[in-house]
Amino acid sequence: EPEVTQTPSHQVTQMGQEVILRCVPISNHLYFYWYRQILGQKVEFLVSFYNNEISEKSEIFDDQFSVERPDGSNFTLKIRSTKLEDSAMYFCASSGTGLVSGDQPQHFGDGTRLSIL
Amino acid sequence: AQKITQTQPGMFVQEKEAVTLDCTYDTSDPSYGLFWYKQPSSGEMIFLIYQGSYDQQNATEGRYSLNFQKARKSANLVISASQLGDSAMYFCAMREVSGGYNKLIFGAGTRLAVHP
Numbered sequence: 001e002p003e004v005t006q007t008p009s010h011q012v013t014q015m016g017q018e019v020i021l022r023c024v025p026i027s028n029h030l031y032f033y034w035y036r037q038i039l040g041q042k043v044e045f046l047v048s049f050y051n052n053e054i055s056e057k058s059e060i061f062d063d064q065f066s067v068e069r070p071d072g073s074n075f076t077l078k079i080r081s082t083k084l085e086d087s088a089m090y091f092c093a094s095s096g097t098g099l100v101s102g103d104q105p106q107h108f109g110d111g112t113r114l115s116i117l
Numbered sequence: 118a119q120k121i122t123q124t125q126p127g128m129f130v131q132e133k134e135a136v137t138l139d140c141t142y143d144t145s146d147p148s149y150g151l152f153w154y155k156q157p158s159s160g161e162m163i164f165l166i167y168q169g170s171y172d173q174q175n176a177t178e179g180r181y182s183l184n185f186q187k188a189r190k191s192a193n194l195v196i197s198a199s200q201l202g203d204s205a206m207y208f209c210a211m212r213e214v215s216g217g218y219n220k221l222i223f224g225a226g227t228r229l230a231v232h233p
Contacts, residue, residue, distance in 0.1 A: 033220070041225075042224065042225045042226060043208060043221075044223070045220040048220055050219075056219075058220075096219070105164045105167050106219075108154070108164070111161060
């Protein structure tokens with residue numbers, strides 16, 4: 001069964017450094033997402049991406065964050081200057097083989113655990 | 118106001134018994150979708166089951182079924198014949214369809230422990 005792939009599984013970074021989290025969504029999906037989960041807390045939406053542009057973003061997704069689909073397969077989340085509070089599990093998800101995706105679940109990757117020192 | 122409420126921070130069940138995990142939601146959108154995800158201790162998020170707001174029948178997927186009560190705005194997950202491998206965190210999530218937005222809003226989760 002096709003799956004969403006995320007790399008790396010664990011990233012340790014010094015505060016203030018840039019980090020790029022990588023995702024390969026399911027190949028025929030059109031909608032891509034990033035979520036994060038701070039340890040012990042609920043999963044929070046960060047950003048959704050469709051047709052090569054951001055379709056929605058949360059208040060968490062400030063100027064320090066950016067997303068990119070540099071080629072036909074990868075979808076990346078960049079944090080420009082990491083802070084201690086960016087430490088979390090970051091999940092990539094994809095969904096939707098058509099314009100209406102309400103009945104199609106978002107399939108999540110296994111996540112990248114980001115630790116900021 | 119909370120959009121998704123899971124009132125049970127923790128539940129336990131005996132192996133082979135059925136268990137119900139509660140989820141209530143709040144939306145004024147007539148078109149929405151409800152999802153359940155399982156998160157084992159290893160951390161990944163596994164899609165379990167989906168219920169659309171216009172679906173006439175309750176969704177079922179193997180041992181998982183969704184008790185959808187639209188008037189009460191509840192979408193409880195029922196796991197039948199519990200197995201030790203069902204021990205995990207379970208999240209209820211909602212997608213509001215109006216405006217074309219696809220983001221999922223998650224509840225706080227319920228930790229299920231299955232005892233032998």
